[in-house]
Amino acid sequence: TALIQLCRIVGAIPYAVSQLDKADALRVLGAEAVIDRGDLPTFVERVLAATDGQAIDAVMDLVGGEMTDLFIDTMIGDMQRRTTYPRLSIAGASGGNLSEIMWTRIYLYQVQIVGVSHGTREEAEQLIAWIRSGELKPVLHGAFKLSDLHQAERYFVNRGSNYLGKIVIVPDAQWDTHGAPFAITSAEEPGE
Known part of the structure; x- marks a missing residue:
């Protein structure tokens, strides 16, 4: 994506x-x-x-x-x-x-x-700039708490490529009371 x-x-x-x-x-x-x-x-x-x-x-x-x-x-x-x-x-x-x-x-x-495995520091900085400007919008499929890492791994393996976007692991301390990670947005927000 x-x-x-x-x-x-x-x-x-x-x-x-x-x-x-x-x-x-x-x-x-x-x-x-x-x-x-x-x-x-x-x-x-x-x-x-x-x-x-x-x-x-x-x-x-x-x-x-x-x-x-x-x-x-x-x-x-x-x-x-x-x-x-x-x-x-x-x-x-x-x-x-x-x-x-x-x-x-x-x-x-x-x-x-x-x-290709990873780029240079300058390329990483450019990617971050595009994300900050909104030109590049990370697409997220879902998120799991770090304490649920094994569940996330099972989900990833069992679904294969049957999902679109990234699966994110979030430290438990950053998981809000509604079960969603802080400060993570995707290319398509709910309701769009």
Whole structure:
């Protein structure tokens, strides 16, 4: 959810890969289109249909596994029309640590592959500035007390990716009498 907003902040056009039940919320956050990650044999075709046949310039791969090679396929296009090299940033492996990749496509299409874990202090300060200004709105799915950490972990594991936003752990002392954390707001406040 943050990545979609960050793309819009810096002027990029984000396309999201998710379950279709999250599509409306992702479009509200700024996704140009949402491509269902189901039906893998037609994934690349559906991405190219969403982009009017244009290859994707950059991918942030949070999934890994069999999706990585498919993401590379979405970035391969007419090299005559490109002004930059395609860039694949790897930042997760929820779909598996092993990916089978056709390496010839990496060098023939000059795909740049970068591992991403965390940024610089300056980048963190910029993120905080965007949050403070309201340009970047953290999306929260829910919160748990620190004393309920095991319950939060079970919730996270059992739900898999069937929720939208972050699950936050709040120190018990900061939990108000209504069962909600202090000073935490999300992109969509109740009633909006």
